[in-house]
Every structure is written in C-alpha cells, then in structure tokens.
Amino acid sequence: GAGVSQSPSNKVTEKGKDVELRCDPISGHTALYWYRQSLGQGLEFLIYFQGNSAPDKSGLPSDRFSAERTGGSVSTLTIQRTQQEDSAVYLCASTPLMGSNQPQHFGDGTRLSIL
Amino acid sequence: DAKTTQPPSMDCAEGRAANLPCNHSTISGNEYVYWYRQIHSQGPQYIIHGLKNNETNEMASLIITEDRKSSTLILPHATLRDTAVYYCIVRVANNAGNMLTFGGGTRLMVKP
Numbered sequence: 367g368a369g370v371s372q373s374p375s376n377k378v379t380e381k382g383k384d385v386e387l388r389c390d391p392i393s394g395h396t397a398l399y400w401y402r403q404s405l406g407q408g409l410e411f412l413i414y415f416q417g418n419s420a421p422d423k424s425g426l427p428s429d430r431f432s433a434e435r436t437g438g439s440v441s442t443l444t445i446q447r448t449q450q451e452d453s454a455v456y457l458c459a460s461t462p463l464m465g466s467n468q469p470q471h472f473g474d475g476t477r478l479s480i481l
Numbered sequence: 482d483a484k485t486t487q488p489p490s491m492d493c494a495e496g497r498a499a500n501l502p503c504n505h506s507t508i509s510g511n512e513y514v515y516w517y518r519q520i521h522s523q524g525p526q527y528i529i530h531g532l533k534n535n536e537t538n539e540m541a542s543l544i545i546t547e548d549r550k551s552s553t554l555i556l557p558h559a560t561l562r563d564t565a566v567y568y569c570i571v572r573v574a575n576n577a578g579n580m581l582t583f584g585g586g587t588r589l590m591v592k593p
Contacts, residue, residue: 472524
C-alpha cells in the first residue's frame with residue numbers, strides 16, 4: 367500500500383519568502399507528526415495532530431511556523447518569511463492511533479534550502 | 482523515555498549477519514524497544530519493535546534480554562542496501578506526546 371507522501375521533495379527559495387510543505391499520511395492513520403532534521407542531526411519535533419483534537423504545537427520554533435490538517439488527512443506546514451536557519455529536511459510521519467504501540471511511518475521528507 | 486547507548490559504527494560483510502547492539506539499562510516496564518534506520522537522503526524507516534519477547538519480521542529479528550536492559554537487532558543476511566544509520570529507541574506507547582527522538586545511532590557499513 368501507499369506510504370506517507372510528501373511534496374515537494376526539494377524546495378529552494380529566497381530568504382523572506384513563504385513556503386508550504388505538504389504531507390499525505392497513510393490512509394486511515396489518525397495521528398500525524400511533523401519533524402525537521404538538520405544535516406547530520408537527529409529529529410526535532412515540530413507539531414502533531416490527533417484526529418479532531420487541538421494540535422500540539424509545542425515544538426514549533428517560532429510564530430513564523432504554522433500547520434493545519436484539513437479533513438483529518440492531508441497536512442500543510444507553512445513557514446512565513448523564511449530564514450537561512452530554516453534550511454533542513456522536513457519530515458512527516460503518521461501512525462494509526464496516538465498512544466498505541468504502533469510505530470510511526472515516515473515520508474522521505476522535503477529538503478528545504480533557503481538562499 | 483529511557484536513554485539508549487549504541488556503538489557509533491560497525492562494519493559487516495555482505496551476506497553475513499549484522500548484529501547491532503543497544504543498551505537501555507534504565508528501561509521501564511511499560512517501555513517498548515523500537516528500531517528504525519535511515520538511509521542517506523531518505524526518511525527514517527521503521528524496522529521492528531518489541532516489549533519483552535523476541536520478535537521477527539521480514540526485515541529483521543529483535544532479541545531482548547530477559548532483564549530488558551539491552552537488545553540486539555539482527556539482519557540475517559546483510560546486503561549493500563542495508564548500509565544505513567540504525568537507531569534504537571525506547572519509549573512508552575501511551576506517552577502523551579509520543580514524538581520520537583533519535584540519538585546518535587549506529588552507522589552500519591556493509592562491505593562486499
């Protein structure tokens with residue numbers, strides 16, 4: 367079956383521009399997570415969504431970052447007025463149910479480069 | 482979540498078994514052991530997880546010691562495509578945040 371799909375796979379933009387990153391989770395997965403990974407570093411949690419509950423935004427690094435999940439499926443991560451330190455790979459993961467022992471399944475990420 | 486310790490790197494000959502150790506001496510009774518790997522330029526890939534019993538799937542086997550303070554991931558017949566960084570994670574399934582954190586992992590190099 368289809369895995370987690372992210373688009374675009376690569377994004378190069380100029381400092382100060384806004385970007386939107388998209389995540390299509392595995393069908394039927396109710397929990398969705400956004401992480402970012404800088405070169406050679408571990409995962410940095412950004413935000414997660416669980417069903418219709420309010421998202422946990424505790425990992426968002428600044429108010430330039432926001433995310434939404436429409437219809438409990440597709441999610442969009444938006445970064446406004448991008449800065450060079452925003453350059454990283456942005457990863458999306460989904461799991462059938464938050465709080466279960468089921469693993470998170472990841473997409474291949476969007477590699478964001480800010481010039 | 483409990484801290485894990487893994488060797489930073491290992492080599493394995495193609496076709497041989499790769500045995501990747503992980504120490505998690507502070508693991509709690511309700512914490513699971515998960516293994517992921519990350520191949521260059523790809524997202525993390527789930528491999529296997531377990532609580533206390535040994536587990537096997539199409540990718541690997543997971544051996545957890547009786548005291549649960551360590552575990553070993555076994556790739557029975559390593560191929561060149563298994564070259565990756567392997568991460569051992571210990572976490573509570575019902576953790577409210579449930580987000581993942583990766584440590585340094587083990588960089589496995591499979592050689593012909």
